[in-house]
Amino acid sequence: MADSHKFHPALTITNVKSLVPVTLDNEKSMYHSWAALFTNLARFHDLYDHLVPPTEEIAKVAYDKAKSADLALWKRLDVAVLQWIYGTISSYLLHAILKRDDTAEAAWKRLEALFQDNKASRATHLEEDFTNAVFEDYNSTDTYCNYLQSLADRLADADALVSTSRLVLRLTGSLQEAFIGIVDFIQNQEPLPSFESCRPRLKMAERTIKSRTIKSRTARESGGPGTRTGAAMVAASSDSPSSVSKRNNNNKGRNNKNKGKGKGSGQ
Incomplete structure (x- = not known):
């Protein structure tokens, strides 16, 4: 007991x-x-x-x-x-x-x-998903890397091992054009870096791209030259009290000058 x-x-x-x-x-x-x-x-x-x-x-x-x-x-x-x-x-x-x-x-x-079971059939479907994976379908490089790694692991379970170099090339080859700098850097290394070492580099590049995008958007919205906001600011400044007063004084000067010319011509 x-x-x-x-x-x-x-x-x-x-x-x-x-x-x-x-x-x-x-x-x-x-x-x-x-x-x-x-x-x-x-x-x-x-x-x-x-x-x-x-x-x-x-x-x-x-x-x-x-x-x-x-x-x-x-x-x-x-x-x-x-x-x-x-x-x-x-x-x-x-x-x-x-x-x-x-x-x-x-x-x-x-x-x-x-x-x-049915490893050949599963490998075929997983290989198709791996080949057709697109970065734009995921909200971050981390999520995309996790997805590719998961597919590679499942292919390995189906006796269809994905090599490290192929995994890295699939990752970098499907990124957006904004990543072209880091993609060229990774793909031109001999031998190719590990998949794990690519993650932090891509995350850093992603942060840089997002930062530049935000700064560019902010510049447009804050009224840079040639924007609607900039034109509106110019129009607003031209209608300020000091600008209106200055225009009125200039108009008075021109009117007085014109009156003087009128008297001389009449004599």
Whole structure:
């Protein structure tokens, strides 16, 4: 009785979503990210064997021995891992894999099959998305880089590895003309820089481009030469009280001069 209530840190986890913040959804195809986070959690608590039992002889013997030494605790831990799986996938996937008296290993394999089977077909669709990705469809270089990296990771899962150089060239080749300076700098390096090192450079270029755009817009709106606002300011200044007074004095002078010319001509 006491043995069945042995303590293990994994049994205290009540909010697995805080540790695996990605919810696996069939539509979003986030299997790579979800699996990476989930396996890290399992390894941290020394429970990865519940997902993928060891196959090497020495490790397998040690695993079977630990399992039989306290089968009650092993079963509790297996249910805990199974609940982690259920708690981090969408309701659609939950209904797709849910079975009575299941194990964490069996549920893990069924999920893996849903995303890893038909690799050739998935690779074809992912390759099309990768080739047709356009920077203008995303609100920042960070978002765009994340999207390309996600596609590359998913292609790797489908046995269609994307090389670092191809990833960098795809990133730089689809940027807007405003990035031409940094694009030329990156593409002319030999060898090409890593994808990760391109991120901060592109972010810096993005900030510079945005800053120049804002300054240019502000200059136009504040009334630079040749703008409507500038013309309005010139018109307003010409109608100021001092300008009106000066024009009136000039008009009086011209009128008096004209009167003098009129008298001389009459004599």
